[in-house]
Amino acid sequence: MSKTLFDKVWDSHVVRKIKGGPDVFFIDRHFIHEVTSPVAFVGLKERGIGVMYPERTFATADHNTPTWNQHLPVADPLSANQLEALANNAAEYGISHWGLGHRNNGIVHIVGPENGITLPGATIVCGDSHTSTHGAFGAIAFGIGTSEVEMVLSTQCIMQPKPKKMRINVNGKLGFGVTPKDVALYIISKQTTSGATGYFVEYAGDVFENMTMEGRMTVCNLSIEMGARGGMIAPDEKTFEYIKGRKHTPKGADWDTAMAYWKTLKTDDDAEFDVEFNYDAADIEPMITYGTNPGMGMGVTKSIPLAEEVQGGVATYKKSLGYMKFNEGDDMIGKQVDYVFLGSCTNGRIEDFRAFCSIIEGRQKADNITAWLVPGSHKVVDQIKAEGLDKIIEAAGFVLREPGCSACLAMNDDKVPAGKLAVSTSNRNFEGRQGPGSRTLLASPLVAAATAVTGVVSDPRELLQAASV
Amino acid sequence: MLGYWPKVKYIMAYDKFEVLTSTAYPLPIENVDTDQIIPARFLKATKREGFGDNFFRDWRYDSEGNPIADFPLNDAKYAGSKILVGGKNFGSGSSREHAAWSVYDFGLRCVISSFFADIFRNNCLNVGVLPVQVSADFAQKIFDAIEADPKTEIKVDLPNQKVTLVATGESESFEINDYKKDNMLNGFDDIDYLQNMKDEVLAFGKTRPF
Numbered sequence: 225m226s227k228t229l230f231d232k233v234w235d236s237h238v239v240r241k242i243k244g245g246p247d248v249f250f251i252d253r254h255f256i257h258e259v260t261s262p263v264a265f266v267g268l269k270e271r272g273i274g275v276m277y278p279e280r281t282f283a284t285a286d287h288n289t290p291t292w293n294q295h296l297p298v299a300d301p302l303s304a305n306q307l308e309a310l311a312n313n314a315a316e317y318g319i320s321h322w323g324l325g326h327r328n329n330g331i332v333h334i335v336g337p338e339n340g341i342t343l344p345g346a347t348i349v350c351g352d353s354h355t356s357t358h359g360a361f362g363a364i365a366f367g368i369g370t371s372e373v374e375m376v377l378s379t380q381c382i383m384q385p386k387p388k389k390m391r392i393n394v395n396g397k398l399g400f401g402v403t404p405k406d407v408a409l410y411i412i413s414k415q416t417t418s419g420a421t422g423y424f425v426e427y428a429g430d431v432f433e434n435m436t437m438e439g440r441m442t443v444c445n446l447s448i449e450m451g452a453r454g455g456m457i458a459p460d461e462k463t464f465e466y467i468k469g470r471k472h473t474p475k476g477a478d479w480d481t482a483m484a485y486w487k488t489l490k491t492d493d494d495a496e497f498d499v500e501f502n503y504d505a506a507d508i509e510p511m512i513t514y515g516t517n518p519g520m521g522m523g524v525t526k527s528i529p530l531a532e533e534v535q536g537g538v539a540t541y542k543k544s545l546g547y548m549k550f551n552e553g554d555d556m557i558g559k560q561v562d563y564v565f566l567g568s569c570t571n572g573r574i575e576d577f578r579a580f581c582s583i584i585e586g587r588q589k590a591d592n593i594t595a596w597l598v599p600g601s602h603k604v605v606d607q608i609k610a611e612g613l614d615k616i617i618e619a620a621g622f623v624l625r626e627p628g629c630s631a632c633l634a635m636n637d638d639k640v641p642a643g644k645l646a647v648s649t650s651n652r653n654f655e656g657r658q659g660p661g662s663r664t665l666l667a668s669p670l671v672a673a674a675t676a677v678t679g680v681v682s683d684p685r686e687l688l689q690a691a692s693v
Numbered sequence: 694m695l696g697y698w699p700k701v702k703y704i705m706a707y708d709k710f711e712v713l714t715s716t717a718y719p720l721p722i723e724n725v726d727t728d729q730i731i732p733a734r735f736l737k738a739t740k741r742e743g744f745g746d747n748f749f750r751d752w753r754y755d756s757e758g759n760p761i762a763d764f765p766l767n768d769a770k771y772a773g774s775k776i777l778v779g780g781k782n783f784g785s786g787s788s789r790e791h792a793a794w795s796v797y798d799f800g801l802r803c804v805i806s807s808f809f810a811d812i813f814r815n816n817c818l819n820v821g822v823l824p825v826q827v828s829a830d831f832a833q834k835i836f837d838a839i840e841a842d843p844k845t846e847i848k849v850d851l852p853n854q855k856v857t858l859v860a861t862g863e864s865e866s867f868e869i870n871d872y873k874k875d876n877m878l879n880g881f882d883d884i885d886y887l888q889n890m891k892d893e894v895l896a897f898g899k900t901r902p903f
Contacts, residue, residue: 239897240890245872248890250897260789262739273888277898288737302737309739343903353788353812369790369816371884379887379894385870387811417724418782421811451785453811474903482902517724517785540723540780633733633787642756654728654786656751 226492229458230389230424233364233489237347239381246383252346254281254376255332256319258288258306259635260351264374265313275377278318282341283310285323286331287635291598291625294324303636317377330601330627333357333445333569337437338603340470344459344486349376354569354651356447359456360440361463362489364424366454387453388498390423391491394431396505401685403579404439405571405649405668407431408446409511409521411503416535417519421451423498426491431505432457437466438575445570446651449518458490510684512556513653513666515544520653524671524683528554547655548663549643556665556681563646564595564676565658566669567625568632571649572600574607576669581616583673583687589621590679596638597622598630620677634659647675707821709880713802714848714859717776718765719839725779726786727813731795733787744791745798766799770843778835778847779806784813793817803849805856807832818873819882825849825856831865834858851877 227235240248256264261283268274275281288303298304307324314321322328328335333354336342344362349355353367372382392411425447432440440457447455464483467473474482509523522529528545530552531538545552566572566580577599589595597617599605605627608614617624631638632650634657640646642661649672653664667675670684677687735747753766760767777796783806784792793816796804802822807829814824827835838845838858846859851874857864869877876882887894 239894242872245870248887248894250894250901252901252903259736263741263790266740267884271884271888276891276894287733300737306737306739346903351788351790353786355788367788367812369788369793369812369819371790371816371819371882375884375887378884379891380898381887381894383872383883383886384815417785418808418810421782421808448786451782451810478903485902517726537723537780539721543722633728635733635736652726652728652786654726656732657728660732660734660751660756 226495228389228491228495228497229362229426229456229489230364231495233345233347233362234386246385248381249384250347250381251349251376252280253341253348255336255348255350255355256281256283256310256373257332257350257352258285258310260370261313261373262306262309263370264377265309267374268378273378275317275319277380280380281319281377282336283314283319283321284329284332284335285310287629287633289324289628290637291596291628291630292637294626298324327602330603331569331572331629333441334572334600334604337361337441338470338601340467340473343467343473343482344463345489349382353448354445356452356454357441357445357569359444359447359454360437361467362456362459362486364454364456367448387424388422389426390420390452391426391428391497391500392503393429393500394427394503394505395429396431398431398505398508401510401670401688402508403668403670404435404442406508406511408443409513409518409666410508412446412450412518413511413521414501414503415450415519417449417517418451420447423452425452425455427455427457428491433460436575437462438573441573442570446518449651459486510668510671512671512681514548514550514556516547516653516655518651518653518666520544521666524556524667524681526556528552528556557683559645559681560592561647561675561679561681562592562594562644563640564593564672565598565631565646565648565650566672567596567598567600567630568650569600569629570651571669572598572604574604576649577604577608577613578611579669580673581613583670583684584620584622584677585616587620587677589676592679593676595622595676596625596631598625598638599627601627622676631658633657634662640664647672647681707797707880710802710821710823710851710877712848712850712852713775714846715775716771716844717774717778717805717835717839717847718771719836720765720777720779721836723780724782724785727784727789727792728786730784730792731789736789736791741794743798744795745800748795748799775801776803776805776847776849777801778832778839779804781806781808781829783809785810788812788816790816790820793820793822796822805832805835805847818877821877821880823849823851823877825867827856827865827867834863
């Protein structure tokens, strides 16, 4: 029978099918971090049970960690306590741990692929909804709750009904200044914040085939923002090239065996999806959000829709714009901005820093902007330095910080103050997401850079045309 | 009992859920995300305790920490309710189980909505909170009934998979898979289920190439 990529990977991990219930689903790789794992370890102790496969779990600290002076003790006692719990639990159960200061430390969804832990055809979970990132490699990867973290630790399985299948095809040529982030924000604006709930998405079409692995990670990362459990892209030569020779990637004969399997990981021609959408690359502009969920996005040159033009309830829409202090019909271009954040599991990779630098090179940070430039890992920092991007950053009046989740979620010191407006390359613009009362506009690294040098929401295409890139 | 339940049970994960009759807090806002249910800055505990205090923290309290009187969770009219009725797409966003813990810890056992986000629904079922998905029309009926009478009682009958407005008798059935239903009725959880099939998992693990 014809199968989709998703079917092939899912079906090969079902340990037991429960009649009238979920599948018992085997997990190849499990990431844990300091925020959603401590209670799972408490659970293990209460039940008196152990960890079945410690070698399949990988711990890294990222959510709470400071992005400045990481060599000093963590000042917030609650954060320090969670970081210590992670370290102690990892040590007690024999789990690999990349804590603060470790060479491999960084955002979980960035260090996993960097170290070859993320592999095609694997099942990957983490107590973090952006685990969908790893789908870029043709893995089934999704976020789980802490009870499920405990399940994976104790038996390497979770209990999940198989989601429905959606395919999103984007074909054609992307316009000048249009990045993978814009492709994702465009799709989410069409699907809305809940349109893909209950589905697992496969992204297909020449736009994704032509995309780098970094770009594919950005797209898959944002799958959850339209409600999908995850998204995936069939592995190809680019995927194999990316993973080859990394720390945890199979070597020698194991590599050859794995490759033979990985090459079968594509959707059969006549396989069926529950639902399918087609979008034209030419319709996608540099995007920006204007509301309080990632589905409230539009081309950066557009004006905010009127309440009667949008799907969903008018009261909810007006509440959202009220929180943002915006009016229906407002233009986004020219709005004064206070903060710019480059980083997160969505846009904290080397390509994102290259894109940002392509605009700030030879320009200066606007005086009204506080900017946080936060690489996703030490490896990204190393690459930034190897390419001389740190010099461009410094010359333009910016500062490069140390790796971590930073201003994405207001769990560490990097918080946007109440009322302030931030252009962020992260993934969520929910009320208070970047700090109580903060207001977030989600955008690409190019839009963020254009805003950082002009001080107002700007179209990066105008600056890119002027730059010598 | 459907026969899912096994030799060994390690702890009582939560209280059994059978039939719940209660008034309800109305929250007719769409796309309520888990950052609203519990903001990230309150996720720093290493034990599962005290999350109810920060349930909807930034909607319940102003920036000075004073309760916002007209927010339904602070409104004395609804105090003591064990059910929350939310707008469409309740629980979107982050996978934080803390959101479901905060629901339970605040004293609620059931959330009713016309649509739930996946991970939140799943987390609720794992911690003993029953997510009840109803039609948009029935959700509106419930909101209207509560607006007309804040003491409106709702009966959630898990064995019969039926939710009823007690005063008028209007009702609707809801879906839940047999396995999860059995869990809720007995206070069991998936961890115990999996503990009872460890040998099968270990045998399966031997077949995985990486």
